[in-house]
Amino acid sequence: MSRRFTYSLFLCVAFPVAAISLTPAEKLDAPPAATKLERKNFTQKVESYKVLTDANTKEVTKAVLKGQFEMVFIPGGDVTVGSPEGQAGRLPNEGPRYKAKVGNFWMQKVEITWNDWDIFWYDEAFLKADHKDAAKLGADAVTRPTNTFLDETYDHGRDGHPALSMTHHAAMVYCEWLRKKTGRLYRLPTEAEWEYAARAGKGDTAYFFGNDPKDLGEYAWFVENSKDDDFPEKPKGCTHKVGSKKPNPFGVHDLYGNVWEWTLDQYDPKSYEKRAKNALNLNPVSVPTADKWAHVVRGGSWADKPEKLRSASRRVSEESWQKHDPQEPRSIWWLTKMDVVGFRVVLAEEEQPDLAAMKPKVVKKSE
Amino acid sequence: MSSAKNRRDFLKSTAAAGAVVSASGANLFAAAGNETIKVGLIGCGGRGTGAVRNLLDAEAKINGANAKVEIVAVADVFKSQAENAAKSFKSDNVKSPFKKYAAQIKVTPETTFDGLDAYQKLLNAGVDLVILATPPGFRPTHLEAAVKAGKHIFCEKPVAVDATGIRKCYEMVEESKKKNIAIVAGTQRRHQKGYIETIKKLQDGAIGDIVATRCAWNGNGIWFHGRAKDEADAHYQIRNWYHFLWMSGDHIVEQHVHNLDVINWIMNDHPIKAIGMGGRSAGNESRPAGDPNQVGNIWDHYAVEFEYKNGVKMYSYCRHIPGDNDVSESVVGTKGKCRVSNYVINNEQVATDDIDAYVQEHIDLLNSIRASKPLNELKNVTDSTFTAILGRNASYACRTLKWDDALKANDDTMPKNLTLEAALKVNGAPTPGAWRLPPAVG
Numbered sequence: 001m002s003r004r005f006t007y008s009l010f011l012c013v014a015f016p017v018a019a020i021s022l023t024p025a026e027k028l029d030a031p032p033a034a035t036k037l038e039r040k041n042f043t044q045k046v047e048s049y050k051v052l053t054d055a056n057t058k059e060v061t062k063a064v065l066k067g068q069f070e071m072v073f074i075p076g077g078d079v080t081v082g083s084p085e086g087q088a089g090r091l092p093n094e095g096p097r098y099k100a101k102v103g104n105f106w107m108q109k110v111e112i113t114w115n116d117w118d119i120f121w122y123d124e125a126f127l128k129a130d131h132k133d134a135a136k137l138g139a140d141a142v143t144r145p146t147n148t149f150l151d152e153t154y155d156h157g158r159d160g161h162p163a164l165s166m167t168h169h170a171a172m173v174y175c176e177w178l179r180k181k182t183g184r185l186y187r188l189p190t191e192a193e194w195e196y197a198a199r200a201g202k203g204d205t206a207y208f209f210g211n212d213p214k215d216l217g218e219y220a221w222f223v224e225n226s227k228d229d230d231f232p233e234k235p236k237g238c239t240h241k242v243g244s245k246k247p248n249p250f251g252v253h254d255l256y257g258n259v260w261e262w263t264l265d266q267y268d269p270k271s272y273e274k275r276a277k278n279a280l281n282l283n284p285v286s287v288p289t290a291d292k293w294a295h296v297v298r299g300g301s302w303a304d305k306p307e308k309l310r311s312a313s314r315r316v317s318e319e320s321w322q323k324h325d326p327q328e329p330r331s332i333w334w335l336t337k338m339d340v341v342g343f344r345v346v347l348a349e350e351e352q353p354d355l356a357a358m359k360p361k362v363v364k365k366s367e
Numbered sequence: 368m369s370s371a372k373n374r375r376d377f378l379k380s381t382a383a384a385g386a387v388v389s390a391s392g393a394n395l396f397a398a399a400g401n402e403t404i405k406v407g408l409i410g411c412g413g414r415g416t417g418a419v420r421n422l423l424d425a426e427a428k429i430n431g432a433n434a435k436v437e438i439v440a441v442a443d444v445f446k447s448q449a450e451n452a453a454k455s456f457k458s459d460n461v462k463s464p465f466k467k468y469a470a471q472i473k474v475t476p477e478t479t480f481d482g483l484d485a486y487q488k489l490l491n492a493g494v495d496l497v498i499l500a501t502p503p504g505f506r507p508t509h510l511e512a513a514v515k516a517g518k519h520i521f522c523e524k525p526v527a528v529d530a531t532g533i534r535k536c537y538e539m540v541e542e543s544k545k546k547n548i549a550i551v552a553g554t555q556r557r558h559q560k561g562y563i564e565t566i567k568k569l570q571d572g573a574i575g576d577i578v579a580t581r582c583a584w585n586g587n588g589i590w591f592h593g594r595a596k597d598e599a600d601a602h603y604q605i606r607n608w609y610h611f612l613w614m615s616g617d618h619i620v621e622q623h624v625h626n627l628d629v630i631n632w633i634m635n636d637h638p639i640k641a642i643g644m645g646g647r648s649a650g651n652e653s654r655p656a657g658d659p660n661q662v663g664n665i666w667d668h669y670a671v672e673f674e675y676k677n678g679v680k681m682y683s684y685c686r687h688i689p690g691d692n693d694v695s696e697s698v699v700g701t702k703g704k705c706r707v708s709n710y711v712i713n714n715e716q717v718a719t720d721d722i723d724a725y726v727q728e729h730i731d732l733l734n735s736i737r738a739s740k741p742l743n744e745l746k747n748v749t750d751s752t753f754t755a756i757l758g759r760n761a762s763y764a765c766r767t768l769k770w771d772d773a774l775k776a777n778d779d780t781m782p783k784n785l786t787l788e789a790a791l792k793v794n795g796a797p798t799p800g801a802w803r804l805p806p807a808v809g
Contacts, residue, residue, distance in 0.1 A: 050651070050652075051650075051651075052649065052650055052651055053650025053651075053655070053656035053657075054650060054656070055647060055648060055649070055650050055656050058650075058656060058657075060650075118689075122689065124652070128652060130590045130591075130592070131591075131593065132592060132593035132594075132595070133593070146590060147586065147587045147588050147589060147590065147653065148586070148587070149586075150586070150694050151585070151586060151692035151693055151694040151695075152587075152692065153691075153692060155693075155695070155709065158691055158692075232711075232714045233706040233709050233711050233714075234709065234711075235711055235714055235715055235716045236716055291462075319464075323723045323726075324723055324725070325417075326413075326414055326417050326418075326421075326555075326725050327413035327414060327416075327417045328413060328416040328417035328419070328420045328455075328464070329413070329416075329455075330417075
């Protein structure tokens with residue numbers, strides 16, 4: 001098993017309070033100038049810090065959080081989004097099919113891990129969403145997810161395991177934060193990009209390797225193999241460290257299984273019908289709105305049967321995904337107990353203007 | 368409750384309540400059978416508002432379009448909070464979860480109450496059932512008033528933050544039973560199918576005799592509401608209630624009570640003693656360092672060893688510091704082990720959930736009222752709340768504390784002559800070992 005990220009926490013020497021700027025994110029609006037990327041894989045480094053104060057001495061320590069993840073270059077091309085009628089396990093929401101052309105992009109090699117997530121979640125250069133000063137920030141300012149009530153891992157592993165149970169909005173804000181940190185226009189993959197990456201140029205079959213799921217276990221964690229002796233309290237299965245199965249032909253891991261992955265688009269079945277009437281759709285997307293519901297997750301999870309892991313399988317988010325949230329209004333950050341949903345990020349070589357300008361828009365009153 | 372003083376208090380309160388129930392007893396009968404149940408919400412924060420949603424969802428599951436539950440009044444210390452709840456219940460937004468229940472929302476400006484006495488006004492506003500969802504420090508007072516007024520109760524956990532409050536709750540156990548009042552507590556795991564089935568198996572001997580138990584609520588922390596400029600002490604402490612001992616009872620009481628309750632449920636008992644340790648270590652986002660009047664005075668970690676009268680131990684941990692988290696209950700028996708919170712016995716899945724427990728508890732409450740077989744969970748939730756208080760105080764003291772001694776202690780944290788604008792200085796978080804159990808009352 002290979003570890004595809006590094007993560008470390010450095011405790012810097014203590015220094016006076018005044019030396020640490022707790023100025024909220026607004027000051028970081030001019031991100032670092034990103035260097036132009038070559039058409040090959042690259043490693044994205046990320047760094048943040050949290051502030052710790054010794055309760056007795058009042059000494060302030062800045063704990064630097066460092067991490068990195070790999071981005072895989074994916075040459076653009078054509079894909080037919082959706083499944084042909086008659087495919088085993090197909091649901092009606094996988095049609096109508098439409099043809100799409102997607103541009104060159106980079107896709108995160110593995111799903112976002114808790115290690116990646118924590119660099120964002122604890123980044124004290126940005127305010128927590130429930131901080132008293134957060135309300136004074138502009139509508140599009142980056143704030144960080146609130147704490148969860150329950151253990152956010154739900155007894156799945158943490159170190160190297162995919163982050164899970166976050167809302168689409170939380171994943172969007174993670175990307176917005178990453179934009180500010182890196183100067184690069186990271187975002188969630190569009191449905192078309194996700195399916196293009198999953199099909200990996202291999203046509204209409206259920207999986208990139210064919211219609212028969214017998215080889216699925218080489219590439220994916222799903223209900224038939226996700227039980228892990230290291231997690232005896234999870235007899236129905238659990239998540240596994242990202243990147244511990246074979247990659248697909250593009251060199252991307254875990255598109256099938258482990259956790260479902262958020263895609264960017266606001267769910268709109270009519271848009272599929274419209275696109276189906278076009279001979280080809282260039283970089284199709286339904287730009288996400290302020291509506292909390294609905295969006296599409298792709299790829300199936302550790303808990304799913306093989307047919308849910310097919311390249312065309314769609315699962316649409318809905319209000320019931322938050323039925324275990326005891327608060328009203330319910331969180332805009334967390335899907336309590338929804339331990340099958342995570343995400344990964346992409347970066348387009350040439351970003352569409354509406355996606356470059358896109359901001360996460362869901363607010364507390366959204367339902 | 369064995370001391371002469373407590374018996375005297377009990378008799379006194381029973382006599383006083385007798386007068387009240389004859390005046391308002393009609394409400395109680397109106398709530399049974401086929402009549403509409405009129406509901407008032409006391410405590411209009413996220414949980415209280417959420418409980419109203421759960422209650423309306425529960426009634427929809429029971430009676431579909433013929434719902435016979437109405438939300439008639441709301442009360443909160445803060446005017447804006449009460450008004451916001453009323454407004455959200457009456458929202459016209461098609462996306463509001465309350466929109467489909469619009470015909471059942473009967474809250475008016477006249478039945479929207481604020482201030483420290485708002486709960487009393489609400490109890491006088493023609494309600495049959497009240498939801499108690501304020502910060503826990505107020506709960507014993509509200510419980511007592513609601514029981515004396517003869518109202519059915521959905522009561523959030525915990526039910527008290529100190530021994531004085533607990534004694535009041537135990538008195539109300541007796542009185543509420545006498546009056547046939549239904550009291551369902553916010554320890555929702557007791558209404559969760561997976562827990563019920565798993566614990567039945569344990570009590571039927573699935574792992575033999577239980578020899579050890581463990582539970583935890585280790586998490587990253589909770590919200591922290593910073594102090595507004597010129598905000599009065601009392602106002603701030605109530606608004607940022609989680610961080611002040613007299614309001615929340617500390618996180619072992621406010622949150623970990625859920626896990627302690629599950630083990631008590633399995634053991635069908637409460638512990639008889641405890642020893643523990645802990646502290647407030649972290650200057651971090653959910654426990655900032657600084658003046659306790661600004662940052663509060665609760666701890667952020669506990670490790671407590673409880674003992675039941677049959678000698679079985681409960682190892683309990685709770686933490687509000689970011690790290691590897693764990694919210695669970697486990698037990699070990701002579702024939703195996705059980706991860707109770709996962710419904711796993713000897714590594715096999717033995718149960719699953721169906722309806723969300725936050726809705727199920729209201730279904731059970733409404734059904735019990737209508738069947739005139741009122742559920743009364745006050746004893747259980749009081750036992751579990753005091754289990755948490757016992758563990759907390761043993762940790763503050765760094766000494767073994769016995770249940771009976773701790774229960775008699777004159778431990779009373781509620782400020783006297785409280786007003787919203789009161790100047791109210793608090794001590795820092797208790798220094799481990801320096802805290803002493805107050806002498807017994809009477």
